[in-house]
Amino acid sequence: MSEKPTAAQNSRQLDTSIFRTDRLMNDGRTIRYYDSKETSRTAEDLRPTEEPAKMGELRLDPLLNEWIAYAAHRQHRAFLPPKELCPLCPTTGGLLTEIPDSHFEVVAFDNKNPSLAPAGSEWALPTLSGPNTSTTGAAGKCEVICFSDEHHGSFGSLSLDRILLVIKALRDRTQEISALPNIVQVFPFENRGEEVGVTINHPHGQIYSYSYLTPRTEKMLNTARAYHAQTGRVLLDDVVAREIKDGVRITAENEHWVAYVPYAARYPFEIHVAPRKSVADLTELTMDQLNAYPEIAKRVLLQLDGVFNVEMPYMAAWHQAPVSVGRDVLRLHWQITCVRRAPGKLKYLAGSESAMGAFIMDLTPEQSAEQLKAVAIKL
Amino acid sequence: MSEKPTAAQNSRQLDTSIFRTDRLMNDGRTIRYYDSKETSRTAEDLRPTEEPAKMGELRLDPLLNEWIAYAAHRQHRAFLPPKELCPLCPTTGGLLTEIPDSHFEVVAFDNKNPSLAPAGSEWALPTLSGPNTSTTGAAGKCEVICFSDEHHGSFGSLSLDRILLVIKALRDRTQEISALPNIVQVFPFENRGEEVGVTINHPHGQIYSYSYLTPRTEKMLNTARAYHAQTGRVLLDDVVAREIKDGVRITAENEHWVAYVPYAARYPFEIHVAPRKSVADLTELTMDQLNAYPEIAKRVLLQLDGVFNVEMPYMAAWHQAPVSVGRDVLRLHWQITCVRRAPGKLKYLAGSESAMGAFIMDLTPEQSAEQLKAVAIKL
DSSP, X not given: OTTOOOSSOEEEEEETTEEEEEEEOTTSOEEEEEESSOOOOOOOOOXXXXXXXXXXXXXXXXXXXXXXXXOGGGGGSOOSOOGGGOTTSBOBTTBOOSBOSSOOSEEEEEOSSOSSBXXXXXXXXXXXXXXXXXXXXXXXXXXXXXXXXXXXXXXXXXXXXXXXXXXXXXHHHHHHHHTSTTOOEEEEEEEESGGGTOSOOSSEEEEEEESSOOHHHHHHHHHHHHHHHHHSSOHHHHHHHHHHHHOTTEEEEOSSEEEEOOTTOSSSEEEEEEESSOOSSGGGOOHHHHHHHHHHHHHHHHHHHHHTTSOOOEEEEEEOOOXXXXXXXXXXXXXXXXXXXXXXXEOOOOHHHHHHOOOEEXXXXXXXXXXXXXXXXXX | OTTOOOSSOEEEEEETTEEEEEEEOTTSOEEEEEESSOOOOOOOOOSOOOOOOOOOEEEEETTTTEEEEEOGGGXXXXXXXXXXXXXXXBOBTTBOOSBOSSOOSEEEEEOSSOSSBOOOTTOOOOOOOSSOOOOEEOBEEEEEEEOOSOSSOOGGGSXXXXXXXXXXXXXXXXXXXXXXXXXXXXXXXXXXXGGGTOSOOSSEEEEEEESSOOHHHHHHHHHHHHHHHHHSSOHHHHHHHHHHHHOTTEEEEOSSEEEEOOTTOSSSEEEEEEESSOOSSGGGOOHHHHHHHHHHHHHHHHHHHHHTTSOOOEEEEEEOOOSSSSTTTOOOEEEEXXXXXXXXXXXXXXXXXXXXXXXXXXXXXXXXXXXXXTSOOOX
């Protein structure tokens, strides 16, 4: 495994404001500390050694030709632990957590109960179709990224400097994971709120890296390819151009980024955030684009919390071009979808959305953009 | 509108055990009473006349080439009303409901706040792609079907005779709606439980009829067509043959139907129910197949309630071949998906499922089939 740290400390500077130190965990997993200044990271994982989790399996759904991953060992994972048992808090006193050190800024570590796990280089995704297929190992990689050692808070309540460190860490993770065997696409995301199934409240995100093209990315790729073949143009560039031209659905913008409720949003509150100069993935962002991200990210997330003056449950997804296909037509954007449609009401994906994939919305995108823009923001 | 009843009563016998009477509602909508024996239905809708709901709009999501429907008037629809205000109970005493009569068996009526509504014959779905499209009217049809005039209960707790009346009514609705202008596919479904967003607890289902091919049906159609081109065979027939051969995931069966947890299920508890002799849609079911359905439907739903001895929240979806395409390769099946993965835990469609369409499961289909089969059923 190319990314395993050696026994000796393995700290290095990634750019002027980010340092990385890799450490081994008790069961052979790796934890990576991302620090804004050079910091000694020597704390040992003192928990008893455990068996690493078993790899799950992939099965092909013959009706839709889509892979489904099974990770039966995950059924008993941590479920809404109280702060004093939180596995994402730093190790202090008697509490031995996933993070051996007693203070940290940002850490990324291999998920203890991964849905997708690294397979050897002999693994290959079988080409299957039809109803008479057999299973294969659920190759891929799942990481957890903690945004802070404070149990309370959220991505939007972090300082601008910390948000910058998070985005740079995600960029480093994308770069490293993209080079691993069997990885087809890298997907960083954050779920926020018990309403969307969050099982640990400590501010954190996840990075799922798949050994197969996900159904949505595949469809976005086919759509972008058809548009490129027809017009010679990159679809997301023209989508953003239309949003800028229409103007009415833009909720925040700065020199390098634009945030909008898309013309055909699927959720009561859905925001897309894209760089004005488009790139394939996080690794291609310039330093200027990176530096301008925290301000728009914080603005967008505070707008969401301000709409109903309650913490907005959301899913924030980084759409990136896959590792080796479609990099000429697919473009990075950050999609935030919210299921709250009114203070006491959630949007459910019921019959039409779940069974048919046909979305029905109660609010127009212009209505939700107006509500978002009306929120007074203090950064 | 070809299906509007005349002012005179318009009752007719559909087969030996089902009679239909159409009546007009106060705002011009139609209610259809389905009775197991000839019944006089003359009650008038005594509510004040209201304006019919405005038609919503369709927008094309350019990133996925999918239609999204907007029905902004729906934001203020009934939300978990108490029994004494339930709009799906019969009209009694001072309560004037959607159903003018004081007793009924099964009724189907046009939704008061439809997401999709009939358009004139001049309406046509535009052929669009790319980011610079404009909106069109949300043509289609939404109906509500009440299974009983009792407020409490569920589809699974109905008598076998009543379940038969419901399936025959759905069949009649499919036949009639399929002949209307602009209708591309007819989708009967039932959501059960507040956990999946049910806003009225009275036992009922819905029928969404779309003016466009839904994303999931389109993908199922493409997959089935490719399989047919390659093998000359109908995909669902071979899917069911594999389930029968494997055996281990079959949870119920009778002479005409088979119920199974599919080999690549997406939810903690997912059951597909298909006729042994496949058909394109409900209208093609034989009288023998219809008569054998209530027993397997009740068995399957009682198994689900028995797994954790609590009412299982579910979405039950009838997948039918579209009205005029794919009828040679797509086949009727009833898909029931449940979001409860343990007594106090729900399965959420979080980052991977929502943003990527990539499903991750905690239970294998064999594990959930075993739990379902272990439930003792008394019909």
